[in-house]
Amino acid sequence: EPFVFPGHSTSAWSMAVAAFCVGGPLGAVLAGQWADQRGRRGALMITTWLFIFGGLVQALAPSLNIVIVGRAIIGVASGASTVLVPIYLGELAPPSLRGVMGTMTQFALVIGILVADLVGFVLANPTGWRYMFFLTSAMAFFQLLLTPFLLESPRWLLGRNANSNKARFI
Structure with a gap:
């Protein structure tokens, strides 16, 4: 019997797990639109707020249904991030480092999954599970503090301001 919202069926818990996977493709599709409309940095800011x-929705959830909604939101943010980060790094990195940056992105993703699994192993108990979900928001808040210092993609600036002196300077 699960210690988080006991009394639910295996299929209900399967929906909680699957909600992330449903949100991911939606985020991946939306990411391109966000990146074109708001710039790479602006799109990353959207994903940060979604994280x-x-x-917070998951950490403060009063029921399993609300956890499912939170998981779907995190799925959208994750799906969008897996599209946006490689685009952003590829457009900012010098040609000689683009391959390394792409590889390091995937390496960092795998390390992040490993760390999340280890944290989940420690916090997966009747009192710690909410903290586990809260860590998502805490990490995203740290990212929110740093996002204003990110440069906008020169490629996006050139596409938006083809006649601007700023774009030509970049």
Whole structure:
């Protein structure tokens, strides 16, 4: 019997797990639109807010249904991030480092999954599970503090301001 919202069926818990996987493709599809409309940095800011909101929804959830909603929100943010980060790094990195940056992105993703699994192993108990979800928001809040210092993609600036002196300078 699960210690988080006991009394639910295996299929209900399967929906909680699957909600992330349903949100991911939606985020991946939306990421391109966000990146074109708001810039790479602006799109990353959207995903940051989604991570904060989704993590808080899960951490403060009064029921399994609300956890499912939070998981879907986190799925959207994750799906969008897996599209946006490689685009952003590829557009900012010098040609000689683009391959390394792409590889390091995937390496960091795998390390992040490993760390999340280890944290989950420690916090998966009747008192710690909410903290586990809260960590998503805490990490995203740290990212929120740093996002204003990110440069906008020169490629996006050139596409938006083809006649601007700023774009030509970049």
